[in-house]
Amino acid sequence: MSAVLEAQGVVKELGQGAGKIRALKGVDLTLEAGELTLLMGPSGSGKTTLLSILGCILSPTEGTVEIGGENAVGRTAEDLADIRRRHIGFVFQQYNLFPTLTAHENVRLALDVRGDRGTAASDRAKEALTKVGLAHRLNNYPRNMSGGEQQRVAVARAIASAPSLILADEPTAALDTENGRAVMALIKEISRDKSRAVLAVTHDPRTLPFADRIIHIEDGRIVSDERPAPSAGESAAKPEATPKPAPPPASADTPATIAPIIVRVEPQSSQPASTAPPQQISIRQKRKNRKRRKGHG
């Protein structure tokens, strides 16, 4: 596997004067091609800030970011837009489709932005939509599509230009269980491309079974970086911290070869990390988990 993205010592300060806060406090991260990495963490932990920096939307206060070997720090807004255009595809929580354009036009627009026009671009847009199973919905407007279908259009838009990095922001948060699983399966599928890395920010535990790698961020620092143990037949990817295996949700769509895990590394922040053992889960949480498993079934 080759590194698609390398970030070193990324610090981001937001605000000014007395209101200034350090959203990221020195993040080192490398994303390898052919992997689906999940970035998890509580609200305010710096997930979205990190995603924005890795996506060349924000510039770091300190540190380096290289995408496809290209330095993305200290560049102008137009230069960053150019890097995004050439290297990055985005999938957003609320899909961010253009309501006045059809599915096919939405995908074509992303190609048009890159200067890809004409019949070839139209064919590539169709191909991308076919890849996500929407060949029959080319001429439908977003308002006539389900949330799952809209997110699949967004995935098609992200992959149409064959970027080396796909960044997904809570891709399942607005979807029900079934659609969320379908979209994650799709994202997992596109991450298998050996020329592409996928990073998804998520709160959703349903996404865990699909991950090749799980990064936890808290208080602006990466507190754990794990590769779930592959089951027989999968190529081994050693976890960097000791995983605590948990039973996989019963789901036909869940890749059987990936053992979902819950990883916990002591955070280096001043806030004490939760040390509650699994058996101390509250009754309410148990009920929630039971419901979720039923949903998966």
Next chain:
Amino acid sequence: MILKLAFRNLVHDRIRLTVTLVGILFSIVLVAVQLGLYLGARKMIVGMIENAKADIWITSFGAKSFEEAGQLTGRERYGALSTPGVDAVTPIVVSFAEWRKPAGGSTLIVLVGTDPADGGLAPWNVVDGVGSDLTTPDAVIADRTYIRDLGVSRLGDTAQIESGKVKLAALTSGIRSFTMAPYIFTTLNRSRSLLAMPQDQATFLLVKASDPADVPALQSRLSARLPGSDVLTKAQFIGRSLDHWLFATGAGVALIGGAILGLIVGTVIVAQTLYSSTKDHLNEFATLRALGSSSGYIHKVILWQAGLSALLGYLIGMAVAMVIVHFSEQTALPIVMTPWLAAGLLALTVFMCAISAVSAIMKVTRIDPAMVFAR
């Protein structure tokens, strides 16, 4: 895709599109009417001067316009005729006079005494009767626009100018007066008689140059020979008349002011609707930016929105303006629409909409693509 996105953004909100188009329509109609009136006024002011076959006009000193000029003494004609390079000198008489209607009452007219056979100023666009009928006894020619104001209805009807009897011999079309006092053509001698003027007096001397290329030099020679008169080329007399009626009286300033007001109103309305449309589509523009579009790409979308609004608004506005122009044709204050004015209005509309897009472009330039993660 830029054009498609711009069009879809535009028609997505029909109510806002309607407001935009109504704004542009009002603006176009207002500007078209004001500038059309200006052109109409210009045509009326310079109509006589442009239609006279003269390279040079000799007037009394300080003559303001065709209607407002003093009388020449009569000696000027001989001075002009003896100047090298002069082919012909034709006197005409122009003066305000009173028209007494056959059924009672009177109105002010501008009496034009001319002998068309001498190659001076002949009535044009004769639509009823013939121009040569002017030589018949008591004959006058009027424009059909004014026959109701003159209290006559058909050829052969009689009236009085000052104390002399006149008979309507022919009607013209489109010879209107900016002063609202109708032009009445008659022969030179009859006009002198009606106005009780000496036989050799005239208001203007129309000079035909032997060599049209020699006009500037001829003007200098005539000026030297006739120091008590104004010697003006056709263009200079047109300019002086326009200056007097349109700018010295303030009439033209009001028309141009109205046109500028129309432009400002249109610009503000289009700017407001474009800005609010851009604000509504801000998330989409942020998404475009996040997808890597250059700011130029987004500016083009907004400019196309402005351009399409301009085009649609222009077509509707011009359709309404043409209806107004049509209905004004037979009035004493016609609105003139020329191909140049129509093309100019299109350019003005596009310019107005482009200026309107500036506020929207400034808004979108400050867009933070990170907002796509904050929804």
